[in-house]
Amino acid sequence: MEGSFFCVSNRALLLLSLxxxxxxxxxxxxxxxxxxxIASNTVSVISLLPSLSCSxxxxxxxxxxxxxxxxxxxxxxxxxxxxxxxxxxxxxxxQDESRxxxxxxxxFNGSDGLKVSAATSLPAKSGITLGTGNYIVTIxxxxxxxxxxxxFDTGSPLTWTQCQPCVGSCYTQSDPIFDPSQSSSYAxxxxxxxxxxxxxxxxxxxxxxxxxxxxxxxxxxxxxxxxFATEKLTISPTDVIDNFEFGCGENNQGxxxxxxxxxxxxxDKISIxxxxxxxxxxxxxxxxxSSSSSTGHLTFGKDGGASNSVSFTPxxxxxxxxxxxxxxxxxxxxxxAIIDSGTVISRLPPTAxxxxxxxxxxxxxxxxxxxxxxxxxxxxxxxxxxxxxxxxITFSFAGGADINLDHNGIFxxxxxxxxxxxxxxxxxxxxxxxxxxxxxxxxEVVYDVAGGKLGFGSNGCS
Ligand SMILES: *[C@@H]1O[C@H](CO)[C@@H](O)[C@H](O)[C@H]1NC(C)=O
Ligand SMILES: *[C@@H]1O[C@H](CO)[C@@H](O)[C@H](O)[C@H]1NC(C)=O
Ligand SMILES: *[C@@H]1O[C@H](CO)[C@@H](O)[C@H](O)[C@H]1NC(C)=O
Ligand SMILES: *[C@@H]1O[C@H](CO)[C@@H](O)[C@H](O)[C@H]1NC(C)=O
Numbered sequence: 001m002e003g004s005f006f007c008v009s010n011r012a013l014l015l016l017s018l019x020x021x022x023x024x025x026x027x028x029x030x031x032x033x034x035x036x037x038i039a040s041n042t043v044s045v046i047s048l049l050p051s052l053s054c055s056x057x058x059x060x061x062x063x064x065x066x067x068x069x070x071x072x073x074x075x076x077x078x079x080x081x082x083x084x085x086x087x088x089x090x091x092x093x094x095q096d097e098s099r100x101x102x103x104x105x106x107x108f109n110g111s112d113g114l115k116v117s118a119a120t121s122l123p124a125k126s127g128i129t130l131g132t133g134n135y136i137v138t139i140x141x142x143x144x145x146x147x148x149x150x151x152f153d154t155g156s157p158l159t160w161t162q163c164q165p166c167v168g169s170c171y172t173q174s175d176p177i178f179d180p181s182q183s184s185s186y187a188x189x190x191x192x193x194x195x196x197x198x199x200x201x202x203x204x205x206x207x208x209x210x211x212x213x214x215x216x217x218x219x220x221x222x223x224x225x226x227x228f229a230t231e232k233l234t235i236s237p238t239d240v241i242d243n244f245e246f247g248c249g250e251n252n253q254g255x256x257x258x259x260x261x262x263x264x265x266x267x268d269k270i271s272i273x274x275x276x277x278x279x280x281x282x283x284x285x286x287x288x289x290s291s292s293s294s295t296g297h298l299t300f301g302k303d304g305g306a307s308n309s310v311s312f313t314p315x316x317x318x319x320x321x322x323x324x325x326x327x328x329x330x331x332x333x334x335x336x337a338i339i340d341s342g343t344v345i346s347r348l349p350p351t352a353x354x355x356x357x358x359x360x361x362x363x364x365x366x367x368x369x370x371x372x373x374x375x376x377x378x379x380x381x382x383x384x385x386x387x388x389x390x391x392x393i394t395f396s397f398a399g400g401a402d403i404n405l406d407h408n409g410i411f412x413x414x415x416x417x418x419x420x421x422x423x424x425x426x427x428x429x430x431x432x433x434x435x436x437x438x439x440x441x442x443x444e445v446v447y448d449v450a451g452g453k454l455g456f457g458s459n460g461c462s
Contacts, residue, residue: 042388045387048382049162050075050413053293054294055078056069059249065236066236068298070291070297070298072136075291077289077294077295092372093374099155140233141240145232146182149258150271152159152286152298154342155265156216156262159246160249160252162260166251170249171256186229190210190211190212190226191227196228202271214247222253224262225250226250229248231243241276241279265284268420279301281301281302282450283446283450284301285444285446285460286299287461290408290441295461297460315332317332317395320363320392322392323359324347331432336432336433339435341379341439343434345438349426350428357423360378367388369381376420377421383416393405410422442459443457
């Protein structure tokens, strides 16, 4: 007896391509708030450029339980980097813009408080890519465990990895492709299971010989289709989750680099956050490393998290060199804002961006300008400088908290001769603002989903 959604044979799994399957997927975003202090500084140009060697941060990660090390996908700490495949910044920023367009097409609104409403499902729109983020973690899957490096994404619901046999196609990944037949803890989920119908309310689902299938599409080029299954997931030797629901993808393509798949941290029933709710209380935190040559962490539960030092308030103003820009605070509240681990560049209301850019350009007036880079319109050529003085940019939050961004949160560095202000404007003040991962770097970002709170603390990676 075949299940209710689609009836296909195993061989026809290949046919469950995106043309056949009307694919739905979900994004959940989170409003944000910040606190902390960093002094303004003069930095050497060399320190702005990507380093070729990895210097992992061991201090804090080793003190935490339930923690995973976080790397930049394209940096030297990543196992995924192939000899010479430099990041194409133009392409990366175009993907970022697609992700933002997609997020903004969703039904977010400017209400305060963490958005934990029921999942909204919208048909995937062709040509719109939900980019897949730049930060990766390594987890263990199966018995015995097989190590897999996954992209982590607070905007995605489903955790999936490429699986053997690749009935459709698998892209090249750096880890061996997960083989469920080599694991004693792997189990298929039946089409009649409530887990399968739950899946169907969040992403596309189907049925093959009474086994539940999933399909998730991130855009024209990125997708994964396969079996919805359960496995033993190992976060650390003491943090093992039995019967973790995941996608065992036998037909995968797209922009995942050499990562083995994706770990979904959104607030949907099938995400790792919800599946581990009893264990970790829907509480997690992460720190994105300052550079691609250092490491951060992704931590589940409150152990070791900086929960006492984070604040959870909305943004009310921006200062440059200590001078508050004259931006009405209603500009920040009209469109609302979310934080997203997968968006690279923060998107500000145009009124706020324009004031920030004017003040920043004034402070940087003595440096040689460089051509715009995609969505980044304020760039400098530092190739003849040995040091640069970076103006302080301060974000102020309701309740009086101020946070100074350090240069990692101010510049997007393509190369020494093209270093850009790492902010972009939305189309209108009423568009949803997004706090992207450039500005999240080095902060402790805390998601208290159960408590409806989210915030930042300083020095999260050190
Ligand atoms: C980088 O990506 C852009 C946009 O996709 C493309 O036009 C350009 O040719 C790429 N550059 C290189 C060096 O691959
Ligand atoms: C905005 O979101 C809140 C909370 O989810 C909801 O109560 C409200 O009706 C929404 N407003 C609009 C205009 O969608
Ligand atoms: C899972 O389902 C697939 C497809 O029906 C089958 O080939 C595989 O043997 C099943 N695995 C287990 C462990 O039941
Ligand atoms: C630019 O250089 C001039 C001359 O050295 C100096 O007086 C001025 O303060 C500098 N401006 C800025 C914004 O640093």
